[in-house]
Amino acid sequence: MTKEQQAPRMIDSVRQQFDKAADIMDLNPNIRKILAHTNNELVVHFPVRLDNGSVEVFTGYRVQHNNALGPYKGGLRYHPAIELDDAKALAIWMTWKTSLAGLPYGGGKGGIQIDPSKYSMGELERITRRFTHALGDNIGPEYDIPAPDVNTNAQIMAWIADTYMSTKQPNERSKYSHVVTGKPVNSGGLRGRDRATGYGVVVTLKAWAKWRNTTLEGKKYIVQGFGNVGQWASVFMEENGAILTAVQDASGSIYNANGINPTDLLVYMKANNGVIANYPKAVTLPNEDFFAVECDVCIPAALGNQITALNATSVKAKVIAEGANGPTTPEGEAILREKGVDIIPDILCNSGGVIGSYFEWLQNRSGEIWEFEDVITRLEKKMLDSFSRVVAASEAFNTDFRTAAYIEAIKRIELTYNDRGVFP
């Protein structure tokens, strides 16, 4: 086992994936050079007074990969392990994701190195506002538009929007509400943005099932990560008649061969610090056995580097629907492909979130308020269009779905550079 296999890094995965696609599509070497770099990498250190009167200095990141297609776009994550290289990898994935979805955006990502569970609500508000202040005009509604990601939510987006807008002239503040998306509905948020990523995951799974001449009815599925993406994906899988048999979150893993009702699990979590541990209607499973659970569908919806050379051999699922960003390493993927497991790649599978964010941005820019039904209809249409283009590229280039999705995404950026005549 090499060192990389034991401690894979997301930045290595995204680079390998890019190189493979760039080789196959014979990408213009100048454009290849540009896309191999991130445009801007910002690291900020900012002090915040805690409830006990002491001052702590936090480290935050914002990486802007590429903006050939439009403003940088992508989430902010609050996690103790986030480092600059992770923010880079996640920003690069955003560039491919927004391009594949046909959005007028580039890719960005960032966050704060913090375990939010250790801080009070008041502290998190002060940390968020101070971070926003430190970012200053390195974000902006027509420049770089953050959104929720791991451990961030609509409340945090509302604090960011409020802090950013307060730095502008009073008579102009309302022009800036789309500096972030994923806001609460009453603060300019989109009806349906909360469930957009999980809904999109299931739209792609239904499309995959159709492509495989089957349906989701009666299929057993397992979900890693029961936060925004995992919860909503489970709710929609349930609506399609699939059966949830195992769940893992940061607190542990649970299993019930006869099925776990996602709505009932959510009720339990609400009363139990938001975690699944000790759910009484399932047994506890050792974390290392999670991906080996017998199932048809596996939805990793937590962090990167979860399915690796160390556990891919034991995967039983027939399809991996990547709700998370970068959950499968290239080494893990090679083993899965050898076993005949299909993978719906992250930049396609979880793109419902950023598509929803785009709708919110349009809504704020035009002063409209969209109906929930319109959001869902438009979201589904866009995701199905992306899915069809990925299938077509996979056939045209005789390659796997991930590489096909990359080719589709990179092709659009290459065409844009070519149109400008800068790098013929």
Ligand SMILES: NC(=O)C1=CN([C@@H]2O[C@H](COP(=O)(O)OP(=O)(O)OC[C@H]3O[C@@H](n4cnc5c(N)ncnc54)[C@H](O)[C@@H]3O)[C@@H](O)[C@H]2O)C=CC1
């Ligand atoms: N929120 C969104 O709209 C989008 C999120 N994503 C990706 O989806 C993934 C999940 O994001 P959210 O659901 O928003 O985050 P979240 O913070 O709402 O939920 C994260 C979940 O992962 C679990 N988790 C954390 N560490 C874990 C570990 N070591 N093992 C197992 N579970 C663990 C947590 O307990 C929690 O259940 C991330 O990779 C994120 O980048 C992708 C596209 C959009």
Ligand SMILES: O=C(O)CCC(=O)C(=O)O
């Ligand atoms: O909604 C967005 O702008 C981006 C969400 C995100 O961070 C992602 O798709 O990974």
